Amino acid sequence: MIMKRLSFLKQPLLAAVNDHLIDYPTPANLSYWWGFGSTAGICLILQILTGIFLAMHYTPHIDLAFLSVEHIMRDVEGGWFLRYMHANGASMFFIVVYLHLLRGLYYGSYTSPRELVWIVGVIILLLMILTAFIGYVLPWGQMSFWGATVITSLASAIPVVGTDITHWLWGGFSVDNATLNRFFSLHYLLPFIIAGASLVHIVALHQYGSNNPLGCSATVDKIPFYPYLLLKDLVGWVVFAIFFSGFIFFAPNLLGHPDNYIPANPMSTPAHIVPEWYFLPVYAILRSIPNKLGGVLAIGLVFVSLLILPFIHTSQIRSSSFRPLHRKLFFLLVADCLLLGWIGCQPVEDPYVLIGQIASIYFFLYFLVAMPLLGKVEQFLLQK
Amino acid sequence: MAKIPARLRSVTYTLSPMRTGVMHGLFKDWASGMAKRVTENAVDVGLFCALPTIATVMYASNYKEQEKLHHRY
Numbered sequence: 403m404i405m406k407r408l409s410f411l412k413q414p415l416l417a418a419v420n421d422h423l424i425d426y427p428t429p430a431n432l433s434y435w436w437g438f439g440s441t442a443g444i445c446l447i448l449q450i451l452t453g454i455f456l457a458m459h460y461t462p463h464i465d466l467a468f469l470s471v472e473h474i475m476r477d478v479e480g481g482w483f484l485r486y487m488h489a490n491g492a493s494m495f496f497i498v499v500y501l502h503l504l505r506g507l508y509y510g511s512y513t514s515p516r517e518l519v520w521i522v523g524v525i526i527l528l529l530m531i532l533t534a535f536i537g538y539v540l541p542w543g544q545m546s547f548w549g550a551t552v553i554t555s556l557a558s559a560i561p562v563v564g565t566d567i568t569h570w571l572w573g574g575f576s577v578d579n580a581t582l583n584r585f586f587s588l589h590y591l592l593p594f595i596i597a598g599a600s601l602v603h604i605v606a607l608h609q610y611g612s613n614n615p616l617g618c619s620a621t622v623d624k625i626p627f628y629p630y631l632l633l634k635d636l637v638g639w640v641v642f643a644i645f646f647s648g649f650i651f652f653a654p655n656l657l658g659h660p661d662n663y664i665p666a667n668p669m670s671t672p673a674h675i676v677p678e679w680y681f682l683p684v685y686a687i688l689r690s691i692p693n694k695l696g697g698v699l700a701i702g703l704v705f706v707s708l709l710i711l712p713f714i715h716t717s718q719i720r721s722s723s724f725r726p727l728h729r730k731l732f733f734l735l736v737a738d739c740l741l742l743g744w745i746g747c748q749p750v751e752d753p754y755v756l757i758g759q760i761a762s763i764y765f766f767l768y769f770l771v772a773m774p775l776l777g778k779v780e781q782f783l784l785q786k
Numbered sequence: 787m788a789k790i791p792a793r794l795r796s797v798t799y800t801l802s803p804m805r806t807g808v809m810h811g812l813f814k815d816w817a818s819g820m821a822k823r824v825t826e827n828a829v830d831v832g833l834f835c836a837l838p839t840i841a842t843v844m845y846a847s848n849y850k851e852q853e854k855l856h857h858r859y
Binding site: 733752 | 830843
């Protein structure tokens with residue numbers, strides 16, 4: 403029986419599946435924090451599947467989009483479930499990916515030789531942000547319309563060509579039917595690009611294998627992915643399913659904005675235009691700079707900081723379990739991101755402006771100053 | 787005597803968590819294991835994550851309250 407299974411798994415395509423999902427050697431000491439990668443994969447699959455079924459009933463037209471979403475909720479069999487799963491699934495996807503990213507930061511998973519894994523991961527995050535943003539426009543509620551207007555108008559801050567780029571993004575002179583149509587088209591396309599990028603992420607990871615909580619090379623003490631790590635991941639998936647179900651069945655609108663249940667009205671601007679919760683930290687950084695172009699550049703710098711992280715990391719030690727100084731700065735960064743998220747949904751007035759500015763400064767100090775310097779400080783302290 | 791690493795492919799299907807007995811130790815010393823995990827980063831999380839977050843939110847709410855009172859009287 404065993405021999406039969408072994409010969410079966412030596413077939414061309416199945417051999418690849420076997421090498422990457424069954425026999426794939428993983429460090430023996432991986433903790434539950436390493437389960438968020440596979441959970442993110444599940445989120446992506448769920449989003450694509452629910453999205454395909456939602457697209458069968460959705461109409462990308464400004465006169466019908468809002469009504470078609472209501473039609474999905476009221477008339478389509480199980481439509482409410484599909485829609486709530488898709489809407490909350492986006493939030494769940496971001497929760498999982500943010501935790502996955504923080505784990506990578508804490509345990510130094512971005513350092514050599516896994517630079518490519520990190521860079522592809524940041525690109526996936528960028529694509530996710532883009533997909534989620536244009537997806538939020540599709541229900542054509544008040545927050546969809548005004549969110550799209552505010553965010554796409556940011557392109558107008560680019561000198562010389564800014565206005566042309568904004569008009570090109572809109573497909574006209576304002577956010578209108580052409581915008582909704584192209585956003586729907588792109589929202590359908592981008593998840594498949596994310597899926598492709600995720601495959602590249604996995605291939606890059608499997609070249610050198612997973613990092614581990616100790617941060618040291620674990621070439622000898624490795625165990626096969628199946629059954630050990632699969633079982634461990636399964637625990638995470640079950641906990642995630644319970645958490646996700648809690649939102650779908652008990653608080654489906656908790657993470658959304660009530661204004662999005664009002665049809666889009668270009669003649670009536672909402673009192674506060676707030677993006678979805680997962681954009682709030684970046685939105686707070688954007689608003690903390692009292693200059694449109696400066697804000698746009700700051701958003702760019704957030705992703706540049708993440709992209710260059712593997713190359714500015716100077717520490718000889720990978721895991722923060724053995725970097726007490728970095729651990730403190732890391733938890734401050736977590737607090738900083740939470741505060742930025744909170745500031746992002748507050749009105750632009752005192753004291754929120756000042757708090758947002760201080761939090762934004764710390765965010766960049768952590769990545770662009772602390773990360774390169776900390777390794778040298780650690781080296782100095784170790785030599786003393 | 788040095789340990790000879792086993793070939794993964796040859797052992798994958800003959801190993802089972804039950805057969806190798808790895809599950810026996812799962813709940814061994816459970817309480818101290820959990821205590822260690824919880825307290826490992828407790829001081830850093832408390833001082834550098836929870837404290838600044840709570841302190842900032844309290845400062846802001848106090849500021850708004852004072853501002854309200856200032857306008858009232």
